[in-house]
Amino acid sequence: xxxxxxxxxxxxxxxxxxxxxxxxxxxxxxxxxxxxxxxxxxxxxxxxxxxxxxxxxxxxxxxxxxxxxxxxxxxxxxxxxxxxxxxxxxxxxxxxxxxxxxxxxxxxxxxxxxxxxxxxxxxxxxxxxxxxxxxxxxxxxxxxxxxxxxxxxxxxxxxxxxxxxxxxxxx
Numbered sequence: 676x677x678x679x680x681x682x683x684x685x686x687x688x689x690x691x692x693x694x695x696x697x698x699x700x701x702x703x704x705x706x707x708x709x710x711x712x713x714x715x716x717x718x719x720x721x722x723x724x725x726x727x728x729x730x731x732x733x734x735x736x737x738x739x740x741x742x743x744x745x746x747x748x749x750x751x752x753x754x755x756x757x758x759x760x761x762x763x764x765x766x767x768x769x770x771x772x773x774x775x776x777x778x779x780x781x782x783x784x785x786x787x788x789x790x791x792x793x794x795x796x797x798x799x800x801x802x803x804x805x806x807x808x809x810x811x812x813x814x815x816x817x818x819x820x821x822x823x824x825x826x827x828x829x830x831x832x833x834x835x836x837x838x839x840x841x842x843x844x845x846x
Contacts, residue, residue: 686730688769690776691715692723696732699751701823703736707746712826724749731755753820774837781835797843805842812840 686692695709704712706721713720727733728749736750785791800808816838824831 685769686726687732688773689723689726690773690780691719692727692732693773693777695720695723695727696751698826699733699749700753700820701828702825703748703750705739705741705746705748707741708748727751753817771839774839778835778837781837784833784835809840812838 687696691713694713698704698709698712706724707717709715709724710717710720724733728735732755733749733751735747737748738745739748740746816836819834819836826833
């Protein structure tokens with residue numbers, strides 16, 4: 676039987692699913708609305724929504740009437756991934772590949788002249804400093820998620836944030 680943590684991480688480790696989660700952080704959307712925003716088919720987005728729902732990463736926020744039928748609108752609570760296991764081996768690599776693919780896609784939307792922050796480091800620090808930095812980074816991520824707005828909302832600026840902070844083993 677497959678480890679539920681492994682299945683959950685695999686659901687999370689897909690570039691389109693990362694985009695869906697990002698969109699569903701600021702508002703609830705149906706598969707049709709997501710497909711329109713993502714430039715993808717409703718069938719493909721529905722498939723990925725089912726995977727995310729089964730993994731507990733999105734929830735049905737409401738059902739709305741649409742032309743005589745019902746459409747589910749989904750939302751994503753960023754804290755649903757807070758306990759995501761990141762030490763499962765192969766799945767950890769899949770997650771890194773999905774994040775790098777999504778970062779590459781987002782880089783095409785880089786706004787020239789904007790104020791940005793890009794950081795990359797492979798450093799040795801004290802356990803105390805590591806704990807402090809990790810806590811601060813998670814708080815910044817929480818604040819970003821809490822302030823997320825629907826796509827194209829008036830007064831909103833589209834941003835990209837990708838963080839991967841992890842303790843490394845010896846090589």
